[in-house]
Amino acid sequence: MGRGVVGFGLAELDWGDTPQERAAAKDFLLRVLDLALSRHRWEELTYEPPRAEGYLRTYRAMVEEFDPATARAGTGVLPKPREAAMASCVRHRVLDALPFWQACVFCTAGV
Structure with a gap:
């Protein structure tokens, strides 16, 4: 993935x-x-x-x-609008791919 x-x-x-x-x-x-x-x-x-x-x-x-x-x-396969909103990073405006990751790939890139 x-x-x-x-x-x-x-x-x-x-x-x-x-x-x-x-x-x-x-x-x-x-x-x-x-x-x-x-x-x-x-x-x-x-x-x-x-x-x-x-x-x-x-x-x-x-x-x-x-x-x-x-x-x-x-x-x-894809989340419905309400589910997608819960899995979105507001800061980077991307889907987080939850439950696979616990946070946005961009927010955690330097961690």
């Missing part, structure tokens, strides 16, 4: 129950990836990620080609 989301397939995510919800979820994920590809907030990193842009482009292509209608419904 690394600093990112590791060890899941796109079909395991909850894309929604209706075609409209699935389309909205896919659009949201593609917009998030486009934002990351624009290097949004990269200045907050403590290093220059040499391969991140290539990985993001590859992942974006995978999401673009993925058909959410093929996903398994109700897998519950």
